Amino acid sequence: MTPIERYGVETPEVNKPLRADARRNRARVLAAAEAVFAAEGVGASTEAVAKRAGVGIGTVFRHFPTKEALLEAVLVERMRALVEHARSASQDGDAGVALFGFLEHVIEQSATKNAFADALSGAGVDVTQVVGDVRGELLAAIDVLASRAQAAGALRRDVGAAEVIAVLVGASHAAMWAPDAKTRSTAVGVILDGLRPGGPRKDGLR
Template sequence: MRADARRNRARVLAAAETVFAAKGTGAPTEEVAREAGVGIGTVFRHFPTKEALLEAVLADRMRRFAEEAQSFAAAADPESAFFVFLARWADVSAAKNAYTDALAAAGAEVPRLAADVGAKVRDALGALLSRAQQAGAVREDVGVAELIALMVGASRAAEYVGDDAGLRTRTLGIVFDGLRPR
């Protein structure tokens, strides 16, 4: 891909993320083109369907989330890093769920998290969990599989409470308290 085409693609992805965050995944592709400062043809040259654009934005968000997870795994304070990352997971999951729900509603196949991205998140989560357990901040009987299952449910719960930030914080706090040693 030529350098200008790569730049245009990146601008379209960034614009799509901005537009979809502000107006929902149902926002028209024309708004994405306007936000990116390109013509609609440029959007469709890179993403032949809106579903392809949604998939690309979702994949890009998940790639960045994996990188973020890795940076949390190396943080100096394992307890804080662990719980801040889990709260961040709940935030990211709400957007991820909106994308996957929109793809499913459109009849598109919902993409699975790319194997390399999923592996990075699981590895970073394992490192976060292990460090938090070694610091005495998290129960020893929790494994990565249990933590993922718990966070999927907690993320849907956080999404369910909507814009009530206080209720969301209290709900996640209850879940996080269940992860702490007895």
């Protein structure tokens, strides 16, 4: 379910046909912002977002009253997509495949889409209440994946959802930093290996 459809949820049959264009524009602005910020970084100008969305700059500010609000909305959007993905992954029969498949998918995207990993870390934006809500949902969704994986013996028992996310953030950045595909693949493999049981050394090395 895309965020656009959420609107439909609150307006089951018909409500205000007036807002059809507004809705369309809000979605276009959000998509444009996602693309522009991914390509040029959060320093990209709001004007660039407007141009990309094919709307006037006033329209951007009508929907998102400050640039920070826009950034936040993009963040929330990205996190929401993660939540969706995590939830659908939980349907997978094999709990281990479900968890690690999800993690690898996210990491893969990060390597491509500049600053996608930052969606998880808040990327310089002061995370507010709104983000807090989605963050909770993400934690819950990943908790499901993690618990099932632990029950199936595919995940270390000493980590919770928060730790899994932290490791995911780390792996994403490792993937972004790696200069070539081979390094990236190996480094990510190493990090994810740390999550598998057989885990913490018992030899006292640390």
